[in-house]
Amino acid sequence: MKLTIDQIPCDLDPSQRIALDYDAQDLADVRSGNKGHALRLRLPATRTNDRIFGFAAEPYTGQRFNAAQHTAVLSDGEAKLLQGSVRLLSAAYDSDPEGYLIEIRSGTSEWARQAAAEMFNTLGISFSGRLTPTMIRQTWTNNTPVKFFPVCRDEYTPELSSVELIPVERFLSVDDYHPFISAATVVQTLFSEAGYTLESDFLNGEFFRSLYLSGAYSSRDTNALRNHMDFLARRTTTAATTANSDGRVYANPYKSINSVGNFVETVNPNDQNDLGETLTDVFSNNHCFTVEDGEIVFRPMTSVTVAFEYHIRYITDHRILDRNRLKGIDSFYLGDGTEVQGALANRYADRRNSTKPAFQYRAIVFNHTEGNSYRLTCTVNGTAGHAIGEFDSRSALVTTPSGSTVTAPVLLCKAAGSTTYTTYTGDWALYDGYIGETGQTEVEMTVRTNPVTVTPTSPKTFSTIYFYGAEPGMKFSLSRQCTLRPDFTGAPGLNTPISFEDVARHRVRKWVVLDALRHLFNLRFYTDEETRTVYVEPADDFYRLGQTFDWSSRIDRSQPILLGDAAQDAERVRIYKYREADGAVTRLNATLEEPFGQWRLVNDSAAAIDRERNLANPFFSPTVSETECYADAPSALVLRVGDRDAPDTTDRNSFTPRIVRYCGMQPLPAGERWGYPSTGDSYPLAAFHRNDPDNGFTLCFEDRDGQQGLHRFYDTQAEQEKLCQHLTLHLRLEPCDIERLFQIQRLAPCIASTFLFRIGGEEIRCTLRRIEGYDPSAASTRCTFTRLPNG
Incomplete structure (x- = not known):
């Protein structure tokens, strides 16, 4: 046995015994790399060790050994058995025997130490920009x-428009999009x-x-x-006006025409x-919001x-x-550089493929x-x-004629100066007859602006607001x-500079x-400090990194x-699930036999x-996606988050963490358009x-709707x-065997290998579970393996 500290050989007591342990359960503990394993050795007081x-x-x-970091390596021949940081616990003076008690802590990793000490948002992920519609749209494909x-925030069903028998046109704002980070x-x-x-x-795979x-x-x-x-x-009133020659309407109390006055009018709870x-x-606490000079x-x-x-x-x-x-008012400016450019969607259905007899169309x-x-023209009864x-x-x-079937409308065009009709090649549509070329649309949107600094001597005013996009006179x-x-959270708003x-x-x-x-994928982590390599795989795949080796001899x-039955270390019932659910999932669970995202494992062995x-799960909650949002x-299909019945719903951006799978840009059916900020015929699908x-697919632990759940990893x-x-x-293990066990490879037995033993005329295949107190001077070492289901 040899021990070096900072590459300087130490003197060992020949009678000193060591005990090196290994437990495969540490592979499933991301914190084990921060704790490590401690080995204590007593070294004699020799001239070498004293120095x-x-x-x-x-x-x-005047010196203090523990004032600096030191590294110890314990080896036997050419085989390195243990390496780690070393600290001096005590030094025996004027006693028998004199010497030093040290502790070598192995199995620790710098990545684990940083992960345990540093906050998540300090990760050095490169991302920055301004929270704008363009940036949001670009992230979907870059x-x-x-x-x-x-x-979709968990809210009650939106009310119908007061001017149309369809929901109010709801413009999407930057608050309707939430940042998601690549796992x-x-x-x-x-x-x-x-x-x-x-x-x-x-982890490098497509999934x-x-x-x-x-x-x-x-x-x-x-x-x-x-x-x-x-x-x-x-507001206390609904104010009406018309657009000016530029198609604008102002929310300015000092303008007498083309203006609706102040955007809001009162904070007095006694007003009607x-x-x-x-x-x-x-309300207005301490009268911070007031009307001054109108x-x-x-x-x-x-x-x-x-x-x-x-x-x-x-x-x-x-x-x-x-x-x-x-064409109508679809955009507005709210001051302080906050400008929203929207688009009024044409939500009227084109009936060219679904005409009916004796029906009026436009x-x-x-x-x-x-x-x-x-x-x-059209086809009547064939x-x-x-x-x-x-x-x-x-x-x-136009009105379709009576008949059993009226199909295939065709528009013919006779150009100015021509005498013949030809099939019109431009774009046209056929709407229900009650729909006019002009009409009215009701719009709503919630916008949170970029945070600004406001002081008692430099207050915030709201008289630069205007709406635009209309034709004159609309x-x-x-x-x-x-x-x-107001929003005091400090969360980014429209046009705010943001970083990771x-x-x-x-x-x-x-x-x-x-x-x-x-927790989701039953991962195993092993760090080879010699090569500074971290191996991470689901449990089944981890034990495929090595080959099968016969250790019967x-x-x-x-x-x-x-x-002994493995069941004696397992509970009779284990429930794999996510953390607490929010409003939509809670309501869904009330209709299900088994909660959404939860897998119940029953071990019916009498030994359990x-x-x-x-x-x-310590972090993630399940998420319901819904249509008709x-x-x-x-x-x-849009993620629904939050809880409409929570006691405080003022912070719309705060909800429990989620994990989703991004499916890329999903095409929409004909006639549907995605809104702000793309106004295209596809949308980013994450679920x-x-x-x-x-x-x-599903990220539920259980199988659901014919999709295999994450229980497959368990x-x-x-x-x-x-x-x-x-x-x-x-x-009987040699020091070189122990050294190779902790080098992930396929050419020699390692902790990721499958081991074969011939016992009682049978072959048993298993994986290494535990090594208990390996000592090179001992004749043999106690080891525990777990049989494979097919072994």
Whole structure:
């Protein structure tokens, strides 16, 4: 045996015995690399050792061994058995024997130490930009580690529009998208910034690289600020005006025309609106929000950084522009650089493929040219070419004839100066007859602005607000349902500069996220400090990194061979699940026999421990996705987050962490359009569970809707614990065998290998579970293996 400290050989006591242990359960503990294993040795007081420890046994020595970091290596011949940090525990002075008691701590890793000490948002992931519609849209298709996926806040069903029998047109804002962070990038960065190389087929595979975990914005305690300066302001009236020659309408009390006055009008809970309803929910703490000289003003008691949340609702005249868009007020400027450019979606259904007999329709030719004439024909009872209308304007009402079937409408066009009709090749549509070329649309949107600093001497005013996008003279009315309130959380708003640190403010340390991923996929972690390599795989795959080796000849037959049921270390019932659910999942669970995301494992062996154990994920919650969230794209599957019945729903960005799988851009059915900020025919699909016969998947632990759950990563382990045995025997192991065991390889036995033993005429295949007190001077070492289900 040889011991070196900082590469200097030490003197060992020949009678000193060592005991080296290994426990495979440490592979499933991400914190084991921070704790390590301790070996204590007593070294004699020799001239060599005295110099190494700085004569620590002398009371007045000026040196302190523990003032610096030291590394110890314990070897036998050429085989390195143990390496780690060393500390001096005591030095015996004027005693028999004199000497030094040291502790060598091995199995520790710098990545594990950093993961245990540092907060999650300190990861060195490269991401920065401004929170703008363009940036959000670009993240869906580029290789950025942070993507913004649409989320639907858990709210009660939106009310119908007051001007149409469809839901209010709801513009999506940046608050309707939430940052999600690449799980693969998180893991890769955690190891690489500590100086380690990650080896993992699973973590580098397509499935894991499609996983994203929800980010988090700053969420500080705002109670004190809210108690002193919070307010909620409303309108008392619905104000109407018309757009000016530029298509604009102002919310400015100092403009007499083309203006609706102040955006909101009161914080007095005794005021009534124009329907006679008392506005009991409005308030202004310490009168920080007031009306000064006719203008609404927020004047805080002290300097404060604050954003403002505008709930905007209005009715605008519109004209059908094309099959996708309406022309009307669709954009607005809220001051301080906050500008929202939206688009009014054309949500009217084109009936060309579903015409009915004796029904009135409106034909609209989107790119009509003055002087052109049109003839609309259809197929009646199988006979084509039946004319149902002629017109020379952009739109016209037509009525289909009676008959058993009326199909295949065709628009013919006679160009100005021509005498013949030809099939029209431009774009046109056929709408229900009650739909006019012009009409009204009701719009709502909630926008949170970029935080700004406001002081008592430099208050925030709201008179630069205007709405635009209309044609001159179009009518506009601002609803009494508009509200304005401050947001003191410090979370980013529209156009705020953001970085990874801003979108990853989970109040957890790095190891918690790593442990949550370990829990989902039954991961095993092994660090080879010699090569600075971390091996990470699900349990089944980890034990495929090595080959099968026959160690029958290593058995010390003079020692007993013990077999015991593996079930005696397992609970009778284990429940694998996620952490607490939110509103949508809670309501869903009330309709299910088994909770969403939960797998109940029953071990019916009589040897099992008679108790139930809940194995909840330490970080992630399950997530329900729903359709019908957005009127323009009702088939889109969107993550629903939050809890509409929670006592405090003011912080809309705060919800429990989630993990989802990103499926890329998903095409929408014909007639559906995704809203702000892309207004395209596809949307970014991210889901926790997707019930789809062709492309479905689930991150539930249980099987659901025909999709295999994450229990697949635990099935082999569960079968071992239920049906298999632990095999305990003594093996004759050389120091070189021990050294090679901890070098992941296929050419020699290692901790990731399968071991074969021939006992009693049978072959037993198993994996290494435990080494107990290896001592090179001993004849053999007690080891425990676990049989494989097929072994």
